[in-house]
Amino acid sequence: MQNFTDDTITITELHINRAEALRYLHINGQAPAEILADLAAAEQQLLQTAQPRFVWQEFALQKAEEIALTGTNLTLKGADIAELLQDCDRCILLAATLGLAVDELIRRTELTDMSRALMLDACASAAVENLCDRVQQQLAEQFAAQGRYLTDRFSPGYGDLPLSLQKPLCATLNAQRLIGLTVSGSGILLPRKSVTAIIGISSRPQAKRQSGCATCNLAATCPFRKAGQNCGK
Amino acid sequence: MKNTPNGKFAKLLQKEFVILDGAMGTMLLANGLQLGESSEVFALAHPELLESIHRQYIEAGADVIYACTFGANRLKLADSGLTPAEVIPRAIEIAKKAAADTDVAVALDVGSLGELLEPAGTLSFDAAYDIFKEMVVAGEAAGADYVIFETMTDLYELKAAVLAAKENTSLPIACSLTFDKNNRTFSGDSVESMACQLSALGVDALGINCSPGPQGILPIMRELARHTNLPLMVKANAGLPNPQTKQYDLLPQDFAAQMQEFCRLGVQMLGGCCGTNPEYIRALKQAVSGAKRGQRATVAEAAVCCPTRTVYLDTPKIVGERLNPTGKKLFQQALREENIDYILTKALEQQQAGADILDVNVGLPGIDEPALMERVVKALQATVDLPLQIDSSDPAAIEAGLRAANGKAIVNSVNGKKESLESILPLVKKYGAAVIGLTLDENGLPQTADERLSIARRIMEAALAHGIAKEDIYIDCLTLTVSAQQEQANETLTAIRRVKNELGLKTVLGVSNISFGLPNRELINQTFLTLALAAGLDLAIINPNIPGMVGAVDAFKVLTNQDTDSAAYIARQTENQTAAQSAASPTAVDPEQAICEAIHKGLKGEVRQLTKQLLADRSELTVINELLIPALDEVGKRYEAEQIFLPQLINAAAAASEAFEVIKAQICERGTEGVSKGKILLATVFGDIHDIGKNIVKVILENYGYQIIDLGRDVPTEKIVQTAIKQDIKLIGLSALMTTTVCSMQQTIEALRASGHDCRVFVGGAVLTPEYAVEIGADFYAKDATQSVNIAKQILG
Structure with a gap:
């Protein structure tokens, strides 16, 4: 992977959280050594293939019944995003992707080595989260220097924030042109390993509060929960 | 070169330089367009503004103005209630009005569709073709002088566009791609492949637009010029955008100075993309006036390509x-x-x-x-x-x-x-x-x-x-x-x-x-x-696959001084040696026990060899029923008991499938009936493209001797129903991973029932539960791949 920068933020390397990847593979407790060795190889392959790109932009908020972003035709609906942004007068829209090469790698690997493909898929999911974490971390530092504080990030599909927001959110960020991120007719982000998110900006420090099953719209059917676990977010 | 009746495009190319206009979106944003809003819809609501922008570019010296039709495709207009047939003629009419009484040409501007084509996305080549066709037909009818396909990042999408224009209009065709910092498009397409494919496809001009500023485009253009004889064009951004303010960093004079480099390369058509306005075009026009276009060497190279790789002969x-x-x-x-x-x-x-x-x-x-x-x-x-x-x-x-x-x-x-x-x-x-x-x-x-x-x-x-x-x-x-x-x-x-x-x-x-x-x-x-x-x-x-044949070609290149330092030869010979060593054959005492262990450990090569050994004095069915299936059942049980995990289960299945390959080949040689225990149809439902789970189920089921009819992902309901009926398939497995696509799973089940075809349906996927499976009318819920085997055994035996 090459360093990726948008000139304000430079990501020098991605890190794949091993524990997170193992959770995606539904491996609990001590993983066998052979799996760990395979996983390490998959991590390397994934990191070599990934082309991480991201774009972010800051907007002022106009709060009424719905939350409007100044200068855009985007509105945020729902109780959960309102709660996240309750202390905020501005927000950041963020979109990040690992690029199409990762999708291709996984697709090709499925033909010859399904087990490796599964591991690559898990590593990629962990890597795109890591990309967002790192961007968010650097944003938080930059804003903190100005006495401003970020909320956790919140994505379409969490809580009651609809998935149908993907398309207008990507359009607002001009994400196709800038980072090659598109939304399919049925609302799926493509490249597959991509994330969009909203991060509130406040003058007061923000507590971590949006994690956990309570705000997840998959809570009712989540395979982790079914097995008495959680996905770790 | 094809031509419109007025021959304007050919006339343009008689000029030393053709000045293209600057950005449309940037101008509209400065005049009230909201981010994320459709430029085309906004512009038509403000026709005077649109006409005035065109006029400003003409006054600044543009020989070509691009009509405001970039995103006027069926997909992007869907939410606006407008159709391309309404938007395109109107936009061209306004451009032509602005260009009236001048020599300025009006181009039909067509951008990428906004959704990815298969296999990366779900849009089919034919669907893309239809969407482009609708646009170019409307554009030609409205009097566009040529069509420019720009900001493209996928050569396949561009091919659909070019064919749509060639087969349905006589518009001259210009094609422009956008490249990322690694000199590849977002789809990974290379400059060489762009030149190779599009030069052969018979378009009329090639170019690069958007991308990272004039200086970023320059090396890409240099490479493009090395591989095509077509007229070249560039529409660069005004430098790079500031990530915070999204403002571009080049001033008009600096932009124009950097653009002069392209003249020396022999690029004929020059204009501006994101961040440019009439001032940039005016400066550009001044900068190139009186200049001479650099001479280009004639290219005559034998090459073929796929999007990411060009092979030169x-x-x-x-x-x-x-x-x-x-x-x-x-x-x-x-x-x-x-x-x-x-x-x-x-x-x-x-x-x-x-x-x-x-x-x-x-x-x-x-x-x-x-x-x-x-x-x-x-x-x-x-x-x-x-x-x-x-x-x-x-x-x-x-x-x-x-x-x-x-x-x-x-x-x-x-x-x-x-x-x-x-x-x-x-x-x-x-x-x-x-x-x-x-x-x-x-x-x-x-x-x-x-x-x-x-x-x-x-x-x-x-x-x-x-x-x-x-x-x-x-x-x-x-x-x-x-x-x-x-x-x-x-x-x-x-x-x-x-x-x-x-x-x-x-x-x-x-x-x-x-x-x-x-x-x-x-x-x-x-x-x-x-x-x-x-x-x-x-x-x-x-x-x-015969090393000696590839080796002969490699050796020839060494001996004729085409493989510098014998590098490629040495690399391949070393690789072959390593492969030969690792393929050293195992010697097992008891092949029956050994094959079970080899399957458990996922050792493909050993399983293949042992199968051949076992088949020497056992029938195929004996090997399958008495060795392979019990071994797989054991693996399945250990997985259920969480003694092994999914990657190990899959590895075991993949190893067993080596045995099935050997058996299949032997039966096929003999020309007798296969060993299929029955057909199972698998599909990831319409709208969903998460198919890794379905593919795992496939690998496992195949190893129990079932013939899998895999319809892939994003499969329309009708196709599933038709295939089930046509091939008389009694067991259907459907997969969906998104809450939003479970509804197409339900529709598929309803359509299967309505067809009267006698079949059972099992469903799986992260968002499903046993209760939900019942609710949408499925016969079975398979929580994982091993459970799908139990279902198959129950229904098909």
Whole structure:
């Protein structure tokens, strides 16, 4: 992977959280050594293939019944995003992707080595989260220097924030042109390993509060929960 | 070059430089457009503003203005309630009004559609074609002078666009791609492939727009200029955007100064993209006035490509011959069962072994060859990144393959017969391919090098008359079997030499026939290949899985000083040695116990070997029922008990599938009935493209002897119902991973029930639960792959 920068933020390397990847593979407790060795190889392959790109932009908020972003035709609906942004007068829209090469790698690997493909898929999911974490971390530092504080990030599909927001959110960020991120007719982000998110900006420090099953719209059917676990977010 | 009745595009190109306009979106944003809003819809609501922007660009010196139609496609307009047929004529009318009483040309501006094409996305090539067709037809009717396809990042999408324009309008076509900092598009397409494919496809100008500022584009343009003779254009951004303010960092004067570099490269059409406004265009116009366009060297290189890789015929290249059913029973069976995965693994194998290009032949009696060719070509290019050689004698199959091909392909083949030349050369030209000419004609196989040469000359003249470039004509001087006609080998070699020297054409040869009927065929093949290479062979059609054949090509390149420092040769020889060592055979005491252990450990090579050993004194069914299935059941149980995990379960299944491959091959050789325990249809439902779970279920089920009809992902309801009925499939497995696509799962089940077809349905996927499965009408919920086996056993036995 090459360093990726948008000139304000430079990501020098991605890190794949091993524990997170193992959770995606539904491996609990001590993983066998052979799996760990395979996983390490998959991590390397994934990191070599990934082309991480991201774009972010800051907007002022106009709060009424719905939350409007100044200068855009985007509105945020729902109780959960309102709660996240309750202390905020501005927000950041963020979109990040690992690029199409990762999708291709996984697709090709499925033909010859399904087990490796599964591991690559898990590593990629962990890597795109890591990309967002790192961007968010650097944003938080930059804003903190100005006495401003970020909320956790919140994505379409969490809580009651609809998935149908993907398309207008990507359009607002001009994400196709800038980072090659598109939304399919049925609302799926493509490249597959991509994330969009909203991060509130406040003058007061923000507590971590949006994690956990309570705000997840998959809570009712989540395979982790079914097995008495959680996905770790 | 095609032309509109007024010939404006051709006139433009008589100018030293053509000044294109600057950004539209930037201007609209400065005048009230909201981010994320449709420029086209906004502009039509403010026609005076739109006209005034066009006028400002004309006053600044633009020779061309782009109509505000960039995103006026069916997909992007969907939410606005407007159609392309409403928006495009209106936008062009306003542009023409602004350009009235001037020489300024109005271009129909068409951007990328906003959704990704298959296989990366869900939009089909044909659907993309239709969307573009709607736009270009409307644009031509409204009086556009040419069409510009710009900001493209996918050559396949662009191919759909170009074909839509060529087949439905007579508009001149300009194509412009956007590149990322790594000099590739977001789809990974290379500049070389862009030049190779689009130059052959017969467009009228090539360019680069958007991307990282003039300085970022310059090296990309330099490379583009090295590989095409077409007029070049550039529309650069005003530098790079500030990530925080999104403002661009170049001032008009600096922009214009940087753009002057392009004049020296010989770029003829220059304008601005994001961040530019009339001031930039004015500065640009001033900067180039009086300047001379740099001279460009003429390009005449023989090359074919897929989007990510261009293969030049400057040194000998290997065409893999194994995707061909002739004499291969398993391949024939795979074609009849549409077992595309089998074909794909054969393709990957050849790429790994050193093939540069893959020959694709799917011809079998009683098969719908055009349909299958299209399907196989699409599947291949989703999997291997090698240029393809479309091999058929049926013009309809050749056209289907060429149309589906993403890149510049080779047609295999035409021959000297009038009928062949007349029916196939127009396809080669239209789709921008290279073509192989076989030196035979109405008089049959020629016996001398002279006759071969004269047929080659005739083929060349016919191809040139059809507008095919000389470097795209490859001649096959025909290999005849040396055991039957010993004197012919030398005639073939002489003909190769003469075609190269006297006609200046590239040559190609299928080598393997030479040795038919002789012992140690490999030795004859390898020696003949070496002689042919020495005679000047450019493309060797061989089996790359035989190390000696690839090795002969490698060695030839060493000995003729084409492989610097023998680097490629050494690399491949080292690789082969390592592979040979790791394939050292295991010696097991008890093969029955050993195969169980090998399956548990996921050791593919051992399982393959042990299966062969076991089959020596056991029937296939004994091996399957008494060894393989119990071993898999044991693995399944350990998985259920969480003693092993999913990757290990899959590895065990993959190892067992090696055993099934061996068994299948043996049965196929004997020509008796297969061992299928029944058919199961698997599909990821419409709208969903998360298919890794479904593919895992497939691997596991196949190993229990079920024949899987895999319809892939994003499968429309009708296709599932039709296939189930047509092939009388009693068990259907559906997968969905998104809450939003579970509804299409429900619709599929309802449609299956409504059809009256007698079948049972099992469903799986992360968002499903047993209760939910019942609610949407499924018969079974499979929480994982092993459970799907229990369901299959229950229904099919």
